[in-house]
Amino acid sequence: MTEKIGVLGKKSAQLTQRSGVERVVNAPLPTVYGEFRAIGYLDHDRGDEQVALVYGEIGTDDVLTRLHSECLTGDAFGSQHCECGDQLASALRAVVAEGSGIVVYLRGHEGRGIGLLGKLRAMALQAEGLDTVEANLALGLPVDARDYGVAAEILHDLGVSSVRLMSNNPRKREALLRHGIQVAEQVPLLIPPCENNITYLRTKRERLDHHLPHLDAVAHLS
Numbered sequence: 001m002t003e004k005i006g007v008l009g010k011k012s013a014q015l016t017q018r019s020g021v022e023r024v025v026n027a028p029l030p031t032v033y034g035e036f037r038a039i040g041y042l043d044h045d046r047g048d049e050q051v052a053l054v055y056g057e058i059g060t061d062d063v064l065t066r067l068h069s070e071c072l073t074g075d076a077f078g079s080q081h082c083e084c085g086d087q088l089a090s091a092l093r094a095v096v097a098e099g100s101g102i103v104v105y106l107r108g109h110e111g112r113g114i115g116l117l118g119k120l121r122a123m124a125l126q127a128e129g130l131d132t133v134e135a136n137l138a139l140g141l142p143v144d145a146r147d148y149g150v151a152a153e154i155l156h157d158l159g160v161s162s163v164r165l166m167s168n169n170p171r172k173r174e175a176l177l178r179h180g181i182q183v184a185e186q187v188p189l190l191i192p193p194c195e196n197n198i199t200y201l202r203t204k205r206e207r208l209d210h211h212l213p214h215l216d217a218v219a220h221l222s
Ligand SMILES: [Zn+2]
Pocket: 071, 073, 074, 075, 082, 083, 084, 085
């Protein structure tokens, strides 16, 4: 018995020593958009399970790529509070149209990194008139706590050295550069705004530096 515990103890010690991102599985994932490979990773530093959806033969350079921050309300429920669900669908369609590409779906990024409950609390404050930045600050939470190191590690594992990044967020580009992934191009992912998210999108543009030129055309929505 003592010996058994000793073996288990040794095993868990080995597990805790491991760091970084480990590729665990590569499974076919047929979707309404096309036939992807779901490549699953375990982030040993944070304990998060992560997944990259890979379409076609991606190569190493100029790979059309989206780093999608998890958003349960937008991605799964079709929330109109943000444009995440439409961005995810557009990104998946774009890599299929391109013939190859990657969508890294980043768990732990809910509400720009404040968690699902934090995000819902921030949404409740936004319903009372605060903007998305003010709401996080009012809760004593960071405005953006997302880390893209894991995404860069996944791209390195997939053999990618440069991407064409589908994003309106300059911080994602800067983060990838910091982590050794070149960004050959930033490809806009512009979703037509609706009445429910125009204020949120304007805040993203004005306070978080997102590049959203298409909002100029919808000045009448408020
Ligand atoms: Zn969202």
